[in-house]
Amino acid sequence: MRLDPITTPSPARTVGLPALALGATVLVAMGLALIAGADPLATLGLIVKGAAGSKFALLETLNRATPLIFTGLAISVAFRAKLWNIGAEAQLYVGALVTVVIGTQLGLPGPLALPLMALGAVLAGALVLLGPVLLKTRLGVDEVVTTLLLNFIMALFISYLLEGPLKDPMGMGWPKSPALPRDARLPRIVEGLRLHWGFGLALISALGVWIMQTRTTLGYEIRATGLNPEAARFAGIPVGRVLVKTALISGGLAALAGFSEVAGLKGNLTADLSPGFGYTGIVVAMLALLHPLGVVVSALFVAGVFVGADSMSRAAGVPTYIADILLATALLFMVLAILLTKVRVVRG
Amino acid sequence: MAQAQEAQDVVLRLSGITKRFGALTANDAISFSLARGEVVALLGENGAGKTTLMNILFGHYTADAGTVEVFGQPLPPGLPGAALAAGVGMVHQHFTLSGNMTVLENILLGTAPLWRPGLGRAAARRRVEQLSRDFGLAVHPDARVATLSVGERQRVEILKALYRDARILILDEPTAVLTPQESDALFETLRKAVAQGLSVIFISHKLHEVMAASSRVLVLRHGRLVGEVPTAETDRHQLAALMVGAEITPPAPAEARPGATLLTLKNVSTPTRGNRTGLRGIDLELKAGQILGLAGVSGNGQGALADLLSGLETPSAGIMELAGTEVTTWTPRDALQARIGRIPEDRHKTGTIADFTLTENAVLERYAQPPVARRGWMDWSAARRAAEQIIESYDVRCPGPDTRIRLLSGGNMQKLILGRVLGAQPRIILANQPVRGLDIGAVTYVQERLIAARDAGAAVLLISEDLDEVLTLSDVVRVICEGRLSPEFPRGSKTPAELGQWMAGQGFSDAA
Incomplete structure (x- = not known):
């Protein structure tokens, strides 16, 4: 068996194969429902209904998609430059931490506090990724290892703070931070609907990243560095500096996920603020083929699967793990489909 | 009678070999035979199909049509082991030697079972020494390959093939890395090999070497066999014309x-x-x-x-x-x-970014300057104009400036680089x-x-x-x-x- 490259893939391949991947994912989901002893079609229906079947469901999905858009963007920006940032989780938490500290400790009025919280979060997230990227460009240390391990360091550091200096004195002993004052929280987009401006900020960020990548010299440098660092360096692109800039943007975006969750939704910091948004961001970015606008779509899809599976589980009794399996299969099938649009398998 | 004589002596016969890669026909119904004690030169430009043909012969590729016969026996397609066993040895352009092992170890690698340390080593060494004397391939069996010169490494590759009883030697662009003196020594070795009844296929695009070293020349162009002439009856001009399909003047x-x-x-x-x-x-x-x-x-x-x-x-x-x-x-x-205008050695790795379009590659060295960019913002229409101008003035054959450059041939890629470099005066x-x-x-x-x-x-x-x-x-x-x-x-x-x-x-x- 051998793989032959396809120079100009037919529309049947570029559209048909991803559609086939989605279909195969649905089939796997139905098979799993069958094994769990439920009616496959009904289960599927319940997932869709739970994700988008009502105003409440839809808003829940949009809320869940918000941090995923941020982390998805963070990953897609970094991966474009072949900077393997696996540490979006740590950057998210450091963003949330700075948000809470500025919001609760400085006693600033809301209109002043909110921008400062966002800015502080972005800077802190950027700083968290600066270490690994400098180690990579200066000493050749693998950033996969450093960024991944920083996730655990950050998780333990947050735990310590929540048990110690940042512990809410009114928290009945729970490990959580004091809550943000009312006026230091992100307002709802429409009064009365449970959707905050974090979602708006996420959409604006996606648009911004897209414009940066396609219209600016920095975007050109990032793509050149990712596709062929040797040719980029030869052409006078300062590859090391480009990687540092990429890291700052990526870390900042991931930190905005933490800011948006704390200031928009939760109001305080807990150790379980993120159920792995930083890691799921990798899935989101890969499903979107690293396209910043595609990230929005794939974040909505991923969020919908999680929210829908939660609701389906309550009604049909199929475990929510089905959501994780579904996403994993969707990603695998999609990666395979994308590969098969680029090459064909030949015998011999 | 000559026919019968020839049939006797044929050691290798390729019949109707065809190989397609997508729309490209790399080999189009190629047939030829190789006689005992003969050096055949396979001449052709890059991309003419020489290497593909040899890869089929050696079992790296499977032909879409056609057969290979070695010593009268059909060779099963797609099995490099079978070609080796039938007595075909190939010396690749890029050597396949292990630098941290000695010459002898490299030669034995793959011929002896792993768990027979020492056994047969003395006999193998005697045989290698004998072979290097017979064929004029001077190299010390205990030298570490990493310490050898390129010419010596090539001798090791040839020894490797001879040690495995190759009766047919295929050499892919063997002189590309040699000095003229080393090339002469290589040709001397080939003459000795032929005198001992071996047959050699010698791939090259250098005319004077083909004239010096071969007894018969096969010319490939665009995957087809366009000429087959005894070396004594031709000259460099005729071969060049056959190779390109037109007269050329340097x-x-x-x-x-x-x-x-x-x-x-x-x-x-x-x-x-x-x-x-x-x-x-x-x-x-x-x-x-x-x-x-x-x-x-x-x-x-x-x-x-x-x-x-x-x-x-x-x-x-x-x-x-x-x-x-x-x-x-x-x-x-x-x-x-x-x-300083720079035309790099490797246009694929250093000169261009394969997945960038022609436009993006055309501005690679001035992407941050006007008119292509102002204050950090790209002006893609200006970049496109720059690309179109290079395509026009340097005759870059391509579907258009939005094509990814990986789809271009090496020559057109080089013309784009040339345009980019010379355009900056x-x-x-x-x-x-x-x-x-x-x-x-x-x-x-x-x-x-x-x-x-x-x-x-x-x-x-x-x-x-x-x-x-x-x-x-x-x-x-x-x-x-x-x-x-x-x-x-x-x-x-x-x-x-x-x-x-x-x-x-x-x-x-x-x-x-």
């Missing part, structure tokens, strides 16, 4: 009128990196309106000198001056700012292997453009491993060997053989 540059010195290196050294030789205290002057040709066997410091001029390397000792001013900071950007041009791998039409085109740039007042440093190319184009020739430079030899003052001695390192010791 460029004949007019007398150079050298001007001011634009770049000076004084006693410059650069560090050796990995197995890439650094420069060892060289002096060099590049003059306006002059082509300085640098000859040498690959890996003797050409890479370091090219990197130095490209801005990728800085001198670890010595002084570098641009138009009389000493250079202090030196990066690729500084080199571009100093109007460089004062100094570094042309590192500018025509390697191009077909003859593209070669002539690139060479004429370089001569035109020289006539317009640019200083050109031409680095090439092809001595013929250096001699054709250069106003002044220098030879590089182990990081040192020979004196300047004006055009026509040295014969290829004399330069070959410099390439092999002779003459340097008295100078040093």
Whole structure:
């Protein structure tokens, strides 16, 4: 068996194969429902209904998609430059931490506090990724290892703070931070609907990243560095500096996920603020083929699967793990489909 | 009767070999036979299908149609082991040796079971020594391969094939990495092999070697066998015409009128990196309106000198001056700012970004300057115009400026790079292997453009491993060997053989 490259893939391949991947994912989901002893079609229906079947469901999905858009963007920006940032989780938490500290400790009025919280979060997230990227460009240390391990360091550091200096004195002993004052929280987009401006900020960020990548010299440098660092360096692109800039943007975006969750939704910091948004961001970015606008779509899809599976589980009794399996299969099938649009398998 | 005689002696027969890669037909119904004791040269430009054909013969590819017979037995397709067992040995362009093992270990690798330490080693050594005497392949069996020269490594590859009782030897571009003297030694070995009844297929695109070493020539063009002539009945012009399908005339540059010195290196050294030789205290002057040709066997410091001029390397000792001013900071950007145009050795890895479009590649070296960009914002329509202009003036054959450059042939890719470099009106041009791998039409085109740039007042440093190319184009020739430079030899003052001695390192010791 051998793989032959396809120079100009037919529309049947570029559209048909991803559609086939989605279909195969649905089939796997139905098979799993069958094994769990439920009616496959009904289960599927319940997932869709739970994700988008009502105003409440839809808003829940949009809320869940918000941090995923941020982390998805963070990953897609970094991966474009072949900077393997696996540490979006740590950057998210450091963003949330700075948000809470500025919001609760400085006693600033809301209109002043909110921008400062966002800015502080972005800077802190950027700083968290600066270490690994400098180690990579200066000493050749693998950033996969450093960024991944920083996730655990950050998780333990947050735990310590929540048990110690940042512990809410009114928290009945729970490990959580004091809550943000009312006026230091992100307002709802429409009064009365449970959707905050974090979602708006996420959409604006996606648009911004897209414009940066396609219209600016920095975007050109990032793509050149990712596709062929040797040719980029030869052409006078300062590859090391480009990687540092990429890291700052990526870390900042991931930190905005933490800011948006704390200031928009939760109001305080807990150790379980993120159920792995930083890691799921990798899935989101890969499903979107690293396209910043595609990230929005794939974040909505991923969020919908999680929210829908939660609701389906309550009604049909199929475990929510089905959501994780579904996403994993969707990603695998999609990666395979994308590969098969680029090459064909030949015998011999 | 001659027919019967021939049938007796045929050791290899290819019948109707066809191989397609998508829309490209790499081999189109190719048939030929190889007789015992014969050296057949397989001649053709890059992309003519030579390597594909040999890969089919050796079992790396499976043909879409056609059969291979070795000593009258059909060869099962797609099994390199079967070809080896049938007595076909192949010496690839890029060697397949393990540097940390000795010559003997490399030869035995794959022939003996792993768990028989020592057993049969003495007999194997005797056999290897016998073979190297018989075929004139001098190399010490206990030398570590990493310490050997390229020519010696090639001898090991040939010994490896002979040790496995190969009766048919296939050599893929064997002289690409050799000095003229080493090439002569290789041809001597081939003559000895043939005298002992072996048969040889010799792949090349260098006409004079084909004339010197073969008894019969097969010419491939665009995947088809377009000519089959006994070497004695043909000449270089006829072969060249067959190869390209048209008569070609090599460029004949007019007398150079050298001007001011634009770049000076004084006693410059650069560090050796990995197995890439650094420069060892060289002096060099590049003059306006002059082509300085640098000859040498690959890996003797050409890479370091090219990197130095490209801005990728800085001198670890010595002084570098641009138009009389000493250079202090030196990066690729500084080199571009100093109007040094760089044609890199590897157009795929260094010269272009494969998944970028022609437009994106056309502006690679000035993406941040007006008119392509202002204050950090790209102006894609200006970039596109720049690409269209290069496509137009340099005859880049492509579907359009939005095509990814990986879809272009090497020649068209090189034309784009040439357009990018010359369009910036460089004062100094570094042309590192500018025509390697191009077909003859593209070669002539690139060479004429370089001569035109020289006539317009640019200083050109031409680095090439092809001595013929250096001699054709250069106003002044220098030879590089182990990081040192020979004196300047004006055009026509040295014969290829004399330069070959410099390439092999002779003459340097008295100078040093």
